[in-house]
Amino acid sequence: MDNKATWIWYPGDFEVWLGNKFNNRRTERGAMFPPFWKQDSHYVTVEFSTAVSLDKAETITIAAEGDFNFMLDGKLQFGMPGRFTVPAGDHRLNFKVHNQSVPPALYVKGRTIKSGNTWLATYEDKIWIDENGVAHGSGIYVPAASWTFDNIDTPPSSYSLERTEMQPVGEEQTGKNKWLFDFGIETFGYVRLKGVTGMGILNIYYGESREEALDMDRCETLDRLDLRANRFAEEEVEIVLDDSKAFRYVMVEAKGMITFSDVAMDYEYSAFSHKKSGSFRCDDRRLNKIWQVAAYTMDLTTREFFVDGIKRDRWTWSGDAIQSYLMNYYLRFDTDCVRRTIRQLRGKDPVTAHVNTIMDYTFYWFKSVLDFYQYTGDIRFVREIYPRMQTLMQYVIGRLNPEGMAEGKEDDWIFVDWVDFPMHKRGTLCFEQILLCKAFQTMHTCAEVLRDNPLQNPPQGSITTAEYAKDADRYGKLAADLKAKLKPTFWDDSRSAFMHAIEDGRMNRDITAFPNMFAIIYDMVDDDDKRRIMDSVMLNSDIEPITTPYMRFYELEAMCRMGYQERVLPEILGYWGGMIGEGATSFWEKYNPADEGAEHLAMYGRPYGKSLCHAWGASPIYLIGRYFLGVSPTKPGYAEYEVRPVLGGLKRMQGSVPTPFGEVRVKMDATSVSVKSDGGKGVLVLGDRKYDIPVGKELRIDRF
Structure with a gap:
């Protein structure tokens, strides 16, 4: 045992419950x-169950989130006992817990009998009891879920983020009874x-910018504290608002006979559990600042789950999350938050719609499991x-067209990206087929692993x-068949690029970066075609530019994969330096350098609709760790890994990448490279030369 x-529950239930609380706070x-x-x-x-073999009787303590019954060897015991003595011998313990409001959870502690992930759980209520009081039947059993709830007094429903008080750095009166x-x-x-x-009445107006907080009629978020019936009107009290908000500026307006002496905040954050974190320093001060702001952006958007933007949506989005996971692997290595978010996004069966209703976000969800x-x-x-x-894949396959390709149905959202140029998303998009092919490959790989x-x-x-x-064979064939159709269907050899889409049986011959850069990243074409795509699309100024950090992530990854650091x-x-130049203290949902002044704040037809702290804006964390420091696993869990450092125009750099076993630390300048690792089997790759990386000792290569 x-x-x-520890407290246990049915896998995924905690995340579904917590996600409902989380997503409905917007x-x-x-x-x-x-x-x-x-x-x-x-x-x-x-129902939770376990088998035990006791050399002597053992008293257990029992707690549950909900009402429960307890069966010993198939016989129901009286009431809901908080303590019970299990006699010596071989026994089976079954607990059935019911709770409508929070996930049914169980905690059992004895000398040797202890609830944990070796216990089994089922939601299949197939157990029946005969005339002798003996239980029969069975269900589909899975290992129970657990996390860090190891105290009987802290059940899963008590989970919350950490808080610490912070003070404003500036205060000014902006009008009668108004303070910013x-x-x-x-x-x-x-x-x-x-x-x-x-x-x-105290009205509170929030702003990621000064302009937003001062604009009482159009700011995105606000609070109203009605104290007209204040029982403590003659006493000074301290009030902490119930709802968390994202902001830099807060304007407080006092109406009526009410005053306050000061404003502070309880900063809320997720305390990551991994002992090591990523780091980076180089000779370029602006890049150092970019890395720091990207890291802060990631920390702000790492909450109960990986959230998209902390001000507006505050939801979990699969397309945002897959980038957060990758950036997280190079910053905090918070695998708990990754698991929580993947589970929450997937939800329960039956599947009735794509993840977040977006077809491409379903395909990203599959890829996130492989990553x-x-x-x-x-x-x-x-x-x-x-x-x-x-x-979920059965749902996807059931919606494919007769050619085995993905098309958006009437109730699907085809996202791809926010673009500043006309781009139809009808019909059979090449971009979607490349993502679908990767999803098939993911299913094949996961089935093989299991x-x-x-x-x-x-x-x-x-x-x-x-x-x-059987699954491995099936999905391997689906992936191979779809990959084989990509070039015959969408490739324009004269333009060395994939075309956009088939609409109403005719080819839309527009060329965008989206399918072409994913063809490079996901290895959908050979090296010669990758080089042709780089010249004809990725480095072609006539191709419409990408203006969101979301797709700049992939654009720059494709370039790095091809050695264009x-x-x-x-x-x-x-x-990213441009955003900092505009005053950004965290990175934005979208940035168009051509915008001026208040244009940087607007989106969705609203003057302050843009998120100024958006997870997908933290791309440099991943790009630097993966393609400049050059650290990546070549076998699962960094059992084997490689370091391919590239200065890319820098004079010197140093940094660390977190892994399951600790850190990999890299230092490089024009004439030397050193690597030190806490574990795994690593290889330093410099051009066509390779060097084994010892564990716990520095490997240094001079004059390479």
Whole structure:
């Protein structure tokens, strides 16, 4: 059994429940704004079970989130006991927990009997009791889920982020009974009003910019504190607002006979559990600043889940999240948050719509599982999530056209990117087929991994090795067949590029960067075609430019994969450095250098609609760690990895990349490279030369 008892629940239920709380916190000017996609619920009744063999009687302590019954060897016991003595011998313990409001969870602690992830869970209510009081029947069992809830007094429903009080750096009166507070930097948390006395109304207006906080009629978020019936009107009280908000500036307007002495905030943050973090320093001060702002952006958008933007949406989006995961692998290596977000995005069966209703976001979701396995080596998670990969893929396949390609249906959202040029998203888009092909490849790889790593004693109802093998063959063929169709269907050899889409049976011959750069990143063409795409599309100024950090992530990754770091570095300095030049303290949802002044704040037809702290804006974390420091796993979980450092126009750089075993530290200048690693089997690659990296000792190569 596990060394310590912990709270357990049905896999995914905690994330579904927490996600519902999380995604429904969005407000627009004080109005609740729920997500517009299907929201699932946790299973309200879950059975937990384990088998024990005791050399002597053992008393256990029992706690549950919900009402529960307890069966010992198939016989129901009286009531809901908080303590119970299990006699010596071989026994089976079954607990059935019911809770409508929070996920049913169980905590059992004895000398040797301790709840943990060796226990089994099922939501299948197939157990019946005969005339002798003996239980019969079975369900589909899976290993119970657990996390860090190891104390009986801290069940899963008590989970919350950390808080610390912070003070504004500036204050000014902007009108009669109006005060503006500047916290100096984009931040997130709860406004704390101090020394409140009297009766009246306090209006609080939030702004990521000064302009937004001062614009009472059009700012995106606000609060209203009605104290006209204040029972403590003659006392000074301190009030912490109930709802967290994103802001740099806060304007407080006092109406009526009410005053306050000061404003502060409770900064809310996620405390990551990994002991090591990524770092970077180089000779270019602007790039150092970009890395720091990108890291801060990631920390702000790493919450209960990886969120897109902290001000406006505050939702989990699969397209945003897959980039957050990759950046996280090079910054905090917070694998707990990755697992939570992947589970929450997937939700429950039956599947009735694409993830976030967006077809490309479904395909990214599959890829995120493969990335997670590559960086962590966590087969257990792949095995847990695979049945939901299967049912989601069945939904995808059921909606393919007769040619086996993905087309948007009437109720699908085809996103691709926010663009500043006309781009139709109708019909059969080449971009979507490349993402679908990668999703097929992901299913093939995951099925192979699970086929080759079978459980010794699989729970009843588990997918068999033969079924994994069948899936591997099926999805391998689907991937190969679709890949083989890409060039004959979409490639224009005279223009050395993939065309946009088939619309109403005719080819839309527009050429954009989107399918072409993904063809490079996902290896959908050979090296010769990759080089042709670089010349004809990626380095062609006649191709419409990308103006979102979201797709600049992939654009610059494609260039780095092709060895163009010396061209990527000025792009990072100009694009992300441009945002810093405009006063950004975290990176934005979108940045068009041609915009001026207040144009940088507007989006979606609203003057302050743009998110000025958006997860996909933190791309430099990944690009620098992966393609400049050059660290990447070549076998799952960094069991084997390589370091391919590239200065890319820098004179010197140094940094570290977090891994499951600690850090890989890289230092490079024009004449030397050194690498030091805490574990794994690493190889330093310099041109056509390779050097084994020792564990715990510095490898230094001079005059390479």
